[in-house]
Amino acid sequence: MNEPEKQMEFDFAQPPVDDCAPPPSKRQSRAKLQAEFDDLLAQLTAEFHRLNETHLNGKYKCPVIEFSTRKTFGGYYQKKRHRIVLSWQAYVEHGWDETLNTFRHEVAHIVHLPHNRDFWELAAQLGTTRKYAANPIVNTRSPQKMFVYACPVCGGLVRRRKRLRNASCARCDRNYNPKFKLKLVQDNR
Secondary structure, eight states: OOOOOOOOOOOTTSOOOOTTOOOOOHHHHHHHHHHHHHHHHHHHHHHHHHHHHHHSTTOSOOOEEEEESSOOSSEEEETTTTEEEEEHHHHHHHHHHHHHHHHHHHHHHHHOOSOSHHHHHHHHHHTOOOSSOSSOOOOOSOOOOEEEEEOTTTOOEEEESSOOSSOBOTTTOSSOOGGGBOEEEEEEO
């Protein structure tokens, strides 16, 4: 007996899975990242305009909003440049809610620079949920090497990141003097 042929079924709602597909190129990844970045800036600009209209009576000009990949803190406001700088690393690690909380905190600094009572009252009105954001971002850098030298006469300690060749204690003599030549006592490489 001949068995009926089985027909293949396709689910067109799901995209086909291609296990052999190459990973997205750097250009595609960069474009996706740029689109996410632009979307974040648009949302933060819209949030500033909303806060300005509802809580600040429209008095303030929109600051320049920037993300920094070098910063390891949540953000800061620069009065002279009228800009708010937020940490991209904090956004990646803590998400949108934390970034929005930090942004509102920095908007409050536009009106009140110091962290005084007026500042915290305005920050609460703007919707800042906490005084301080999530725990500080963990520094992922390895500890730097440190060389510790001691003066043989006064016992003073000198810490340096680079190894010294010929150096003497400046407390004992302002000019180089071999009598006060520093001795290496600790090498943390």
